[in-house]
Amino acid sequence: MHDVLIIGGGVIGLSIAYEAAGRGQSVVLLEQQQLGQEASWAGAGIVPPGGDARTGTAVHRLQSGANRLWPLLSEELRERTGIDNGYFRCGGLNVADGERCAELQAQIEEWRRCGVEHELLDAAALRRVEPQIAPGTDSLVCRVPGVAQIRNPRHLKALISGCVQRGVELRTGEPVRRIHRRDGTVEGVSTTSGRLSAGQYVVAGGAWSGELLSQCGFDAGIVPVRGQIVLLATGSSPFRHIVECGPRYLVPRPDGRVLIGSTEEWVGYNKGTTSAGVQGLLQFAMGLAPSLAEARFEQSWSGLRPHAGRGTPFVGRLPECDNLLVATGHFRGGLSLSPITARLIGQLLTGEPTDFSLDELGLSPG
Ligand SMILES: Cc1cc2nc3c(=O)[nH]c(=O)nc-3n(C[C@H](O)[C@H](O)[C@H](O)COP(=O)(O)OP(=O)(O)OC[C@H]3O[C@@H](n4cnc5c(N)ncnc54)[C@H](O)[C@@H]3O)c2cc1C
Structure with missing residues (x-):
């Protein structure tokens, strides 16, 4: 059984898989089609500027955190995989x-x-x-x-290669149909090829996340x-x-x-x-x-x-469901916010304190 099961192989799911595996977790990622071919591939690759990460709204903190992580992550992926994601500060x-x-x-x-x-x-x-x-x-x-850009398809390739190197099991053409819960704990998921269990679960299904979350009693309005x-x-x-x-x-x-x-x-x-x-x-x-x-x-x-629906992404652990995390609803900013989203989810998965409070990014039962 894996430590972590991630639903969705866009930039959010792949970044979380790479981060969690880097923190020593064994990870399986399930993607209903092909990895990184949806919104994450289509995006323009704009990375907004960062500022003081201690002030402003939660989204500003996410942005500032992400802006700081991009050069480090890009360099790390280039060294590890040989793939240059094209990150540069063009202004x-x-x-x-x-x-x-x-x-x-x-x-x-x-x-x-x-x-x-x-x-x-x-x-x-x-x-x-x-x-x-x-x-x-x-x-x-x-x-x-401080505005930067990256080439999405190259970044996704680098992430996939980095995940493979870190031992992530990437399963494509495997849609998650059902999340099974009992007494506030997820016990497994059903896919088209059977049932799978893990210690913790992350929903990162992009525009398709709403249906998965509603199975768990949450109306995220995605x-x-x-x-x-x-x-x-x-x-x-x-x-x-x-x-x-x-x-x-x-x-x-x-x-x-x-x-x-x-x-x-x-x-x-x-x-x-x-x-x-x-x-x-x-x-x-x-x-x-x-x-x-x-x-x-x-x-x-x-x-x-x-x-x-509420205009800000969901990043955090679901209340009343102690082993289920969510990272979705990033709308126009999911590519740029992916490194910080992965870092925060990685911290939650391994029981570390998060860089800042996720209260504003949480989800309440619908
Ligand atoms: C035209 C356009 C321009 C953009 N420009 C920018 C930009 O410049 N900067 C920026 O930061 N952001 C930009 N974005 C937004 C950004 O692309 C998204 O916010 C981000 O890609 C969302 O990533 P994701 O991983 O959540 O979703 P996705 O990339 O859509 O990935 C979700 C994945 O989950 C899979 N999935 C869903 N349900 C299941 C299931 N039940 N079982 C298994 N797999 C499942 C899907 O098949 C998909 O592959 C842009 C988006 C678009 C469309």
Whole structure:
């Protein structure tokens, strides 16, 4: 019998498996399809800035913790597996027009409170920093040097390889159908190929977690929210910073590709791209960086983000169920928050105190 059984092989489940195995736990991970092919593959790979991890909301603490862990984890995985996940601090520009200015002002105020480095750029400064970016004349522009990026598919490959090296049993094509509980303890799970037991269990099923949690009496309100992405190829990157404009953004890759994201669509478990989605993203991109009109259209795809009804992720042990943990509902931030989520769950699995209180990230019976 394994110490830990993890349900879900996205970036959250794989990161937890890698972390738990690194802490000496024997781990089995069950994935209903293929490892790392859902939201975690589809994401843009933006890592928001970190600040003082002792202040702010739980989500800010998660972000600050994650921001600090990324360079260390990336280096460790590169040395261990030979796979470079492409992590680097490219910096970010936040651009807002019209009514979005108030939102960005509030964000700037939070960065100030939490010690996140940032600077406002006027039009002349923006031209010096990123001459290819042309927002409206009344736009508010803020540069945030701590923003980083990674290449999701490479990071997932590195995690899978790291898990294999640490002896994690990775089982694919094996959906968990049922979680069996008795007297507040999980006794096992049923999959399509039989029943399995472990000392502790972790639900990390992304947008599919709601059904698993409701079997245990918890209504986490997890629903899928589709995000579409367009990938363009340019000769060489026309700009260096990630440019964010409300929910949409441009991510320049060092190889000259530019990723345009993303839509937010409440269309159930319905993946795929649409002409309206792709058109909207292209218009946004060419409006902000007109030179992208000459770029080659390479690809588009979509993924299903796990949205939690209350707006913040669930990370912790389930009350009234002492050997069941949950790590889901990360919505637009699951990739960037994966290292800190794994660290906190790893601490809970091995009975260590967590880096900070998880009260705000907990789940109550539904
Ligand atoms: C277009 C787009 C852009 C994004 N950009 C960013 C970004 O720039 N930065 C960022 O931080 N985040 C980003 N995200 C969000 C991020 O991708 C997600 O929050 C994150 O991938 C969630 O990871 P996960 O492991 O919880 O879910 P998933 O990657 O969806 O993995 C869950 C896995 O669990 C498996 N599973 C589910 N139920 C079962 C079961 N019963 N039995 C066995 N296996 C099961 C699924 O098959 C799946 O493989 C983006 C998402 C999208 C869609």
